[in-house]
Structures are given as structure tokens and as C-alpha cells.
Amino acid sequence: MKITKICCIGAGYVGGPTMAVIAQKCPDIKVTVVDLNGARIAAWNDKDTNNIPIYEPGLAEVVAEARGRNLFFSTDVEKAIDEAEMIFISVNTPTKTYGSGKGMAADLKYIELCARQIARVSKSNKIVVEKSTLPVRTAEAIKNILDNTGNGVRFQILSNPEFLAEGTAVQDLLNPDRILIGGDTTEEGQHAINALVDVYANWVAKEKILTTNLWSSELSKLTANAFLAQRVSSINALSELCEKTGADVSEVAKAIGMDSRIGPKFLKASVGFGGSCFQKDILNLVYIAKAYGLNEVADYWEQVIIMNDHQKRRFSHKIVTTLYNTVSGKKIAFLGWAFKKDTNDTRESAAIYVADDLINEQAELYVFDPKVAEGQILSDLNYLDSRTAEENKKQVTVAASPYEACKDAHAIAVLTEWDEFRDYDWKKIYDNMMKPAFVFDGRNILDAKQLTEMGFIYKGIGS
Numbered sequence: 001m002k003i004t005k006i007c008c009i010g011a012g013y014v015g016g017p018t019m020a021v022i023a024q025k026c027p028d029i030k031v032t033v034v035d036l037n038g039a040r041i042a043a044w045n046d047k048d049t050n051n052i053p054i055y056e057p058g059l060a061e062v063v064a065e066a067r068g069r070n071l072f073f074s075t076d077v078e079k080a081i082d083e084a085e086m087i088f089i090s091v092n093t094p095t096k097t098y099g100s101g102k103g104m105a106a107d108l109k110y111i112e113l114c115a116r117q118i119a120r121v122s123k124s125n126k127i128v129v130e131k132s133t134l135p136v137r138t139a140e141a142i143k144n145i146l147d148n149t150g151n152g153v154r155f156q157i158l159s160n161p162e163f164l165a166e167g168t169a170v171q172d173l174l175n176p177d178r179i180l181i182g183g184d185t186t187e188e189g190q191h192a193i194n195a196l197v198d199v200y201a202n203w204v205a206k207e208k209i210l211t212t213n214l215w216s217s218e219l220s221k222l223t224a225n226a227f228l229a230q231r232v233s234s235i236n237a238l239s240e241l242c243e244k245t246g247a248d249v250s251e252v253a254k255a256i257g258m259d260s261r262i263g264p265k266f267l268k269a270s271v272g273f274g275g276s277c278f279q280k281d282i283l284n285l286v287y288i289a290k291a292y293g294l295n296e297v298a299d300y301w302e303q304v305i306i307m308n309d310h311q312k313r314r315f316s317h318k319i320v321t322t323l324y325n326t327v328s329g330k331k332i333a334f335l336g337w338a339f340k341k342d343t344n345d346t347r348e349s350a351a352i353y354v355a356d357d358l359i360n361e362q363a364e365l366y367v368f369d370p371k372v373a374e375g376q377i378l379s380d381l382n383y384l385d386s387r388t389a390e391e392n393k394k395q396v397t398v399a400a401s402p403y404e405a406c407k408d409a410h411a412i413a414v415l416t417e418w419d420e421f422r423d424y425d426w427k428k429i430y431d432n433m434m435k436p437a438f439v440f441d442g443r444n445i446l447d448a449k450q451l452t453e454m455g456f457i458y459k460g461i462g463s
């Protein structure tokens, strides 16, 4: 079966970039991305592609090329479902905030709503692709809903998890390490798998396209994120030991990373990982393990989260103790709010939790991030519900420039590894700060030697 029309439900950090690249690489396929959020769709359709809602290097150009040709953004979900032969579900799957599994299980209500809507609207056979990250065996639930419409329409469910990393989404989509497609082992299932393989084969080498059964595919995505996060927590755990022993975590990371069995990536110590995925996917894995009574497996992976929470708290605590045990009324400048560089995504960013701790200590925060606006920063803090929105607004000022953020500050905390932070006029920043001038580099990106020579008291992670 040759696919000519694709619909993607969910125009977020995954649905938007993924479909833009499919449309760019497959000009014969009409790709329609739909979302309930009208403001988000309007932004995707903004005349100026620099105003699209998601910042990713290179994405505006891809959208500019394909949009209006074979890439469309719309709020008309039903029409797009009805037209398409293949429907990607790319909606959010956050951690449940209520009921059983609260704080751990994935909240699948958005997925179920999509399945029910597909079941209601479809008049012809469809291939439904899980692009969202889902607990293992979710395809079974989706299939149950779709198979009980009674109107004779037949559905095939595929799992096609997305491995892109925010900040490098376009590059990752253009040159993926692998594409993973899970499907039914029946003949119909294999036909569906092949239809999706053919889409990717427009730009991805066939050897890089792996096909598996549904459950392996679903579980592989959770496992990939758990392994990546586990490396960060492992090196972060060692960073604390380095600080006590005189070892330097960057040197340790380099030494072990040159071992080809370990490899050099994902060994950078930091204030802790953030992002919408790592924590929620590990919690999800932990929840699934517990549901099967596998308590040791659950505890093993939960420790990755416990370590990450500790690393964030340790960073804010270090700021307080270094500033003579009080930050009350002191100005602290935050450089960076996004959870990593080259994205405007702030979900689960370490900055939010460090800020929350320091506000509890009555610090006055001045935040500068090159891509994150004031409204987002305040809403991230308000979401924690630690205090009223008015109190957050009183304690936090969002600065228009790094120099404004750092002026008269007692300390600077680097929370995101934006490249531009390295190139600031650090002498000018130093001259305008309170003395002693402290820098807490939560990403180990600044030149410690140079800053120390200028007069800063520099504190990195793990040395």
C-alpha cells in the first residue's frame, strides 16, 4: 500500500518537526498536522516562519519549504483523520497528576481520546502509528477501542517511537541513528510495517530501519531514555564524590569515555537533567515494573530520578552555603531557563527547581534566557504551586539582557549551556557585580581559569 495522505494528531515538539521533515522528504505525500490548540496551529501557519511555536535550529527553513505545498497545519482534526491512510498520534503523555499511579504512571487520556475520535470518524481502513512515547502494551488498548466500532473499518496499529533530541531535532530527523517500527506479526501487520518503511526509505537507508514486534518497540523507547538518563545520573553521582576528593569530574569523564565500551557521549556532569521526557519515561518504567511485582527492577531505575533530584537540590544548597549561609534579599542572576541549549522548551528544567529553592530562601532572582519569554518563566514557577503568583512575580525579574540580569548581583548561576554565554564580556559583568563575585556554573561551560583571573570566585560541578 502506497501512502499518499498522512495525518498527525498533535503539533508539538515531536509532531511539528517530524511531520515537517516527512513532508520535505516526501513531496508526493500530503501531510496534515492537526491540534486542538488553535493558538499553536495559528503560530505554525504564521506568515513569518521565524514565528513558528517551536524553536529548533533549521526548522523554520524546512517549514518554509514544505508548508502550503504538501505540509498543512489545521484545527480540523476530523477532516484530516477522514482523509488520511496513515494517522500518527503525537499527543502529550504526561505523568498522571491524580488517582491511581499519580506521580508515576503515564496519563493516557489524550491517547484514548485520539483513538476514540479515529474510531468515530474513520470510514476507510487506516494505519494508526503511535509516535508518542507509550507504556508497553498500550497498542493493545488502542486496538480494543478501534476494533469495536462495528462499521467494518479495519485498523493496523504500529509503534514508531521518536528518538529526536530537542535542540538538534532537524538534524536527528534527517540523519537518524535508526528508525524503529513495531507492528503485528500477522500478514496485515507486515503490510502496514512496510508502508511506513517505504515512507522513511525516501531518505533513510534501509539498514537503519529496524522492524520489531509492537511490545519490543514500545519498551525500547522507554529503555533508551532510561539508559540516557542513567548515564547523566551516574556521572552526576560521581561529581559529588569528585568535589570531596579533589578529583575533577571532567577529567574522570574523559578518561572513562575513551574506553570504547563506555563511549564519550552523555557523560557531562551538570545541575541535573530536565526536559519533558526523561523523568516521565523512567517513572513510567518504574510504574510498569511495580505493576508486574518487579520491585527490585523498579527500585533500580527509580534511583536515577532520586539522584537527579538530589543534584538539583545540591546545586541550590551550595549557592546558599557559599554565600555565607544566606541569600535573603540578595540578587542572584540566572543565565538560562530552558532545559537545554537550542530549544525554547522549559518543561522539567533544572532552573525551575533551583529557582524555587532560592525563592524559599528569599533570594531575588533576575533571569535571562535567549529564547524563553517572561510569561513562560513565571508560569513554570506558578505551576509548582509553592507560593502565589504575586509572590513569584515579586521575587523574579526577567531581564532583557545578560548584563542587566547580572548588574549588582551577588552571584550568577548558569542553568543552561547556551553557547553565547561563553562569549559575553565577562570583565564588564564582573565590574558591575557585588564583590566577592560568585559564579556557579551548573553546566561547566565557562572558562574557569579566565574567570578566576578576572577576580570571580568560580564554582563548577564536580571539581
Ligand code: NAI
Residues within 6 Å of the ligand: 009, 010, 011, 012, 013, 014, 015, 034, 035, 036, 037, 040, 077, 090, 091, 092, 093, 110, 113, 114, 131, 132, 133, 134, 162, 163, 164, 165, 166, 276, 277
Ligand atoms: P507537546 O505537548 O509539545 O505536543 C502535544 C500536542 O498534542 C499539544 O499541542 C496538544 O494540544 C496536542 N493534543 C493533545 N491531545 C490532542 C487531541 N486529542 N487532538 C489534537 N491535539 C491534541 O508534546 P511533545 O513534546 O511533542 O511530545 C509528544 C509525545 O512525544 C510524548 O509522548 C513524548 O513523550 C514523545 N516524545 C517527545 C520528545 C521530545 O523531545 N519532546 C522526543 C521523543 C518523544
